[in-house]
Amino acid sequence: MLTTSSAATLTSSSATGYYTVQAGDTLGGIAAKYGTTYLSLAAINGIKSPYWIYLGEKIQLSASNTISSSQIVYYTVKSGDNLSSIALEYGTTYQKLASLNSIKSPYVIYVGQTLRIK
Numbered sequence: 001m002l003t004t005s006s007a008a009t010l011t012s013s014s015a016t017g018y019y020t021v022q023a024g025d026t027l028g029g030i031a032a033k034y035g036t037t038y039l040s041l042a043a044i045n046g047i048k049s050p051y052w053i054y055l056g057e058k059i060q061l062s063a064s065n066t067i068s069s070s071q072i073v074y075y076t077v078k079s080g081d082n083l084s085s086i087a088l089e090y091g092t093t094y095q096k097l098a099s100l101n102s103i104k105s106p107y108v109i110y111v112g113q114t115l116r117i118k
Helices: 027-035 038-045 083-089 094-100
Strands: 002-004 018-020 059-062 073-076 115-116
Touching: 027 038, 038 059, 083 094, 094 115
Parallel strands: none
Antiparallel strands: 002 073, 018 059, 073 115
């Protein structure tokens, strides 16, 4: 199933393009607020585990990653899918899909999993 994100264009909270983590924040929540993904923010900031961010930590939002909602494409994995067939359908490679979605083993995806295509 193909869906597009409803997120708005990425904008930074300050001229420096950083967000300071507040109590109760999650990387996913920050990403949603700025129209990106937690995977993208983790990659930009070298965060190994996206489940661990710290109060007061500065998260770079990187204006160079500005993406409008009409450009973000997601795919929900169906029975029988594999990264190669999905990549072929969207004119990309399974390696790029694996990288974009932080998939360590490109041979393991799950029915119902949402993958970012672009």
